[in-house]
Amino acid sequence: MVSPERSSPLTDVTVVIRGARIASISSNARARTAGSSGTAVQIINGRGLYLAPGLIDSHVHSGGVPGMTVADERAHPDLARVAREQIPRSYLYFGFTTLVDLDARPAQTMQWNGYAAHPDVYFCGATPVVDGYPMNWEPKPERYEAWPYMLVQSGEERALPAGIDVAAHTPEAVVSRMKADGMFCVKSFFEPGQDGARNLPVPRLDTMRSLVRAAHLAGMPVFLHAIGSKAQEFAVAAGVDIIAHGMPQWDAQPENVTQLTPHVQQILDRVIEARMGWQPTLQVIYGFRDVHDPEYLSDPTLARVLPAGLIKWYRTAEGQSFRERLAQGLPKGAAAAWNAVRANSAAPIARNQSAARYLAGRNARILFGTDTPAALIYTNPPGLNGWLEMRRLVAGGLTAHQVFVAATLTNATALGLAGEIGTVEEGKRANLILLRQDPTLTVQAYDEIVKVVIRGKVIERAELAARR
Ligand SMILES: [Zn+2]
Numbered sequence: 001m002v003s004p005e006r007s008s009p010l011t012d013v014t015v016v017i018r019g020a021r022i023a024s025i026s027s028n029a030r031a032r033t034a035g036s037s038g039t040a041v042q043i044i045n046g047r048g049l050y051l052a053p054g055l056i057d058s059h060v061h062s063g064g065v066p067g068m069t070v071a072d073e074r075a076h077p078d079l080a081r082v083a084r085e086q087i088p089r090s091y092l093y094f095g096f097t098t099l100v101d102l103d104a105r106p107a108q109t110m111q112w113n114g115y116a117a118h119p120d121v122y123f124c125g126a127t128p129v130v131d132g133y134p135m136n137w138e139p140k141p142e143r144y145e146a147w148p149y150m151l152v153q154s155g156e157e158r159a160l161p162a163g164i165d166v167a168a169h170t171p172e173a174v175v176s177r178m179k180a181d182g183m184f185c186v187k188s189f190f191e192p193g194q195d196g197a198r199n200l201p202v203p204r205l206d207t208m209r210s211l212v213r214a215a216h217l218a219g220m221p222v223f224l225h226a227i228g229s230k231a232q233e234f235a236v237a238a239g240v241d242i243i244a245h246g247m248p249q250w251d252a253q254p255e256n257v258t259q260l261t262p263h264v265q266q267i268l269d270r271v272i273e274a275r276m277g278w279q280p281t282l283q284v285i286y287g288f289r290d291v292h293d294p295e296y297l298s299d300p301t302l303a304r305v306l307p308a309g310l311i312k313w314y315r316t317a318e319g320q321s322f323r324e325r326l327a328q329g330l331p332k333g334a335a336a337a338w339n340a341v342r343a344n345s346a347a348p349i350a351r352n353q354s355a356a357r358y359l360a361g362r363n364a365r366i367l368f369g370t371d372t373p374a375a376l377i378y379t380n381p382p383g384l385n386g387w388l389e390m391r392r393l394v395a396g397g398l399t400a401h402q403v404f405v406a407a408t409l410t411n412a413t414a415l416g417l418a419g420e421i422g423t424v425e426e427g428k429r430a431n432l433i434l435l436r437q438d439p440t441l442t443v444q445a446y447d448e449i450v451k452v453v454i455r456g457k458v459i460e461r462a463e464l465a466a467r468r
Pocket of ligand 1: 059060061102371
């Protein structure tokens with residue numbers, strides 16, 4: 001048994017699960033069936049295997065099908081239905097038994113819970129400022145209806161489009177509405193824009209502090225999308241709980257600077273000091289790059305997590321339309337675009353790695369999160385993307401042990417869920433994985449999962465694959 005609060009694996013152990021919880025853990029094999037008279041007992045022989053807590057991805061978006069717009073789903077309902085049934089299974093396939101969705105609408109909870117096998121999901125409400133990121137991607141005036149927890153900053157009421165009830169969009173009002181809708185956490189954004197004009201409206205410090213205060217009074221952690229150094233400086237000043245991305249963008253620095261500057265280091269030191277959660281999300285940048293890779297859709301690994309029909313659809317003109325939008329400004333022709341995007345993304349990737357390596361070396365509160373599937377790209381597939389993120393983290397300087405702790409206990413603690421999940425302990429939820437290798441030694445172990453246990457229900461890994 002490997003559990004993040006233990007310094008070494010526990011051997012010759014019997015773990016009894018009753019219902020959805022871990023009833024007992026003992027080193028006495030004869031305790032195995034004690035107290036179970038009259039009820040059917042399923043015994044799993046784990047000899048030579050490793051039992052670990054199920055993994056937590058604290059940054060996903062579970063509402064859509066990767067790469068499909070609402071209109072695409074409407075045009076291809078069968079494809080979308082099969083994909084939606086597979087997505088929860090793909091997360092389980094790579095060991096993820098808990099997800100945090102950082103931008104949810106109330107109806108999603110019901111839909112997700114309707115699937116036969118699915119990870120537990122905690123939902124966050126998203127609070128962009130009026131016309132800020134990411135609501136700027138949607139046409140007006142529809143966007144004002146699409147973001148129920150949109151923030152109106154004090155003093156900016158008069159410039160609003162007609163029909164917005166200002167009183168319903170104060171920090172206090174959106175938090176109390178989220179709470180009533182069953183939301184678990186609050187997500188906000190400090191994003192002036194990543195390309196072209198960087199002039200999107202962003203929250204002011206007083207607005208963010210009010211949001212944090214209201215959220216904490218309601219017992220909800222606050223995540224902030226902040227990918228630039230200026231944005232993370234703002235996150236520290238506002239006292240948010242979790243920075244939802246790494247730091248690929250260093251403001252006021254030449255593009256080719258990838259070694260930590262004193263200023264960036266200072267901001268990261270303040271992140272460490274504040275014990276703020278920090279999600280490197282290294283893989284998501286590769287996802288935005290790899291969508292231009294002409295070979296990407298031929299990777300056989302994809303067929304393990306995505307239905308064959310969906311992969312086929314990605315090759316169609318409809319399936320390629322978002323990639324084409326991203327390719328505007330890149331050289332024409334697949335090979336030329338791919339070369340250019342690789343060159344363009346090298347510096348942001350290196351900067352993000354530098355920041356992650358610095359924090360990992362100083363025992364910062366690194367949280368495991370992937371931002372799957374990210375916008376409308378299909379190159380951050382459910383489940384698989386988590387495993388890729390782990391490999392990126394190790395390449396970026398984390399140990400397999402640090403990755404394991406980030407994806408279990410540190411995530412659970414930062415979310416206030418350490419009493420329920422994150423370790424293998426008596427009384428906790430029976431969300432477990434059984435692996436052929438020790439996950440504290442190698443992240444390859446997560447592709448060597450044998451069985452997944454979700455709330456006490458045991459599932460063979462092979463049954464969770466898209467191609468089975
Ligand atoms: Zn996200």
